[in-house]
Amino acid sequence: MTSSCEARPPSILPGRARPAVALVPLSAIGRARPHVLRRDAAPPAAGPLADRLGRPLTDLRISVTDRCNFRCNYCMPKEVFDKDHPYLPHAAMLSFEEIARLARLFALQGVRKIRLTGGEPLLRRGLERLVAPLAGLRTLDGAPLDLGLTTNGSLLAHKARALKDAGLRRVTVSLDALDDTVFRRMNDVDFPVARVLAGIDAAMKAGFERIKVNMVVKRGTNDQEILPLARHFRGTGVVLRFIEYMDVGATNGWRMDEVLPSSDVLARVSRAFPLVPLEATAPGETAQRWAYADGAGEIGVIGSVTRAFCGECSRARLSTDGRLFLCLFANGGHDLKALLRECPDQAGDDLLRGRLAEIWRQRADRYSELRALGGPLPAGTARRVEMSYIGG
Numbered sequence: 001m002t003s004s005c006e007a008r009p010p011s012i013l014p015g016r017a018r019p020a021v022a023l024v025p026l027s028a029i030g031r032a033r034p035h036v037l038r039r040d041a042a043p044p045a046a047g048p049l050a051d052r053l054g055r056p057l058t059d060l061r062i063s064v065t066d067r068c069n070f071r072c073n074y075c076m077p078k079e080v081f082d083k084d085h086p087y088l089p090h091a092a093m094l095s096f097e098e099i100a101r102l103a104r105l106f107a108l109q110g111v112r113k114i115r116l117t118g119g120e121p122l123l124r125r126g127l128e129r130l131v132a133p134l135a136g137l138r139t140l141d142g143a144p145l146d147l148g149l150t151t152n153g154s155l156l157a158h159k160a161r162a163l164k165d166a167g168l169r170r171v172t173v174s175l176d177a178l179d180d181t182v183f184r185r186m187n188d189v190d191f192p193v194a195r196v197l198a199g200i201d202a203a204m205k206a207g208f209e210r211i212k213v214n215m216v217v218k219r220g221t222n223d224q225e226i227l228p229l230a231r232h233f234r235g236t237g238v239v240l241r242f243i244e245y246m247d248v249g250a251t252n253g254w255r256m257d258e259v260l261p262s263s264d265v266l267a268r269v270s271r272a273f274p275l276v277p278l279e280a281t282a283p284g285e286t287a288q289r290w291a292y293a294d295g296a297g298e299i300g301v302i303g304s305v306t307r308a309f310c311g312e313c314s315r316a317r318l319s320t321d322g323r324l325f326l327c328l329f330a331n332g333g334h335d336l337k338a339l340l341r342e343c344p345d346q347a348g349d350d351l352l353r354g355r356l357a358e359i360w361r362q363r364a365d366r367y368s369e370l371r372a373l374g375g376p377l378p379a380g381t382a383r384r385v386e387m388s389y390i391g392g
């Protein structure tokens with residue numbers, strides 16, 4: 001007998017993009033490239049997957065909420081993300097059990113690294129209850145997953161210990177300025193920098209394997225903070241990374257003249273503190289790593305705009321409501337939630353793995369490379385989804 005969990009057509013949904021000015025109905029937003037799931041397909045063998053450009057799927061970002069207590073203007077500008085913004089209702093969000101089930105299936109297909117993100121992930125109550133089962137997962141070669149969290153740090157002072165005890169290994173804190181006035185202006189909710197710094201201290205005390213700080217550099221807004229941040233984290237073991245301001249989403253009014261190329265960032269830092277290049281630690285690493293020549297630690301630059309790294313992009317993103325996005329600049333995602341909910345058993349697991357394999361094998365996204373080449377961009381990318389929804 002054939003159950004509904006063994007024969008389902010694929011479901012491809014538009015992303016929940018939020019347009020810059022005019023409201024556009026979801027039905028009008030571009031769709032993910034169609035893919036075909038063969039109804040009679042056997043589940044794929046556990047093992048690595050490769051997309052159409054030969055890129056493996058090793059890295060999964062999981063957005064656990066589309067909400068945030070900050071309103072960084074490069075990500076969730078206040079005018080758009082106001083009290084009337086249609087955030088996801090609770091019932092639409094994947095439960096921790098559903099996320100953990102999917103994560104286990106992704107690990108069977110080669111995922112080695114999982115990062116919890118959002119929105120602000122620490123707004124999701126009891127996040128440590130999700131960390132614990134994820135920490136128990138293993139890669140195909142039997143190692144624990146590289147399990148991390150990206151947070152704005154606002155709640156980290158209270159949560160660091162519980163997260164570490166639950167098995168979280170790495171934490172990345174976003175911090176765009178050391179100067180309190182600049183920081184409050186950038187988060188746009190008047191949040192003091194001292195509380196984020198206290199969160200980083202708490203993370204250091206909790207003993208995470210690796211703590212990173214991400215600074216998004218916007219020319220003319222916070223580039224004067226590059227050296228103060230470098231000075232602050234030198235010699236602490238915390239790795240500071242400078243990220244180019246990106247044209248993600250459709251609401252931040254991105255302009256190329258506000259991007260400070262990572263080569264300029266490096267030039268500024270190295271004038272104050274000589275640097276030597278470091279080897280990448282893993283294939284597909286987005287950051288170029290540099291060490292302080294005097295041994296005071298390392299920094300990274302992520303040239304997302306000026307140095308496209310699509311050729312090695314092995315990352316997928318799972319939105320809060322269970323859609324799989326294959327590129328940060330996608331305008332639609334592949335619905336996994338319906339299948340997840342309808343088919344809770346082994347047959348459902350097999351079908352889900354089949355779906356993952358089918359989706360990944362058809363992937364050919366390389367938005368940043370195409371943008372850098374200056375040619376036409378894939379249809380619909382002007383209406384791409386917001387980063388706070390699919391997870392940064």
Ligand code: SAM
Pocket residue numbers: 068074075117118119120121150151152172173174214215216243244245246247248252387388391392
């Ligand atoms: N709220 C958490 C945080 O801020 O760390 C996690 C989600 S946030 C979307 C993830 C990362 O995306 C942050 O480091 C943030 O700075 C970065 N980000 C958001 N919008 C960006 C943009 N337009 N350009 C570059 N990075 C951006």
Ligand code: SF4
Pocket residue numbers: 068069070071072075076118119120152174388
């Ligand atoms: Fe919130 Fe993070 Fe986006 Fe800032 S970057 S608005 S903290 S989700």
Ligand code: SF4
Pocket residue numbers: 309310311313326327328329365366367368369
């Ligand atoms: Fe990956 Fe898309 Fe970014 Fe290229 S543009 S590196 S494919 S997420």
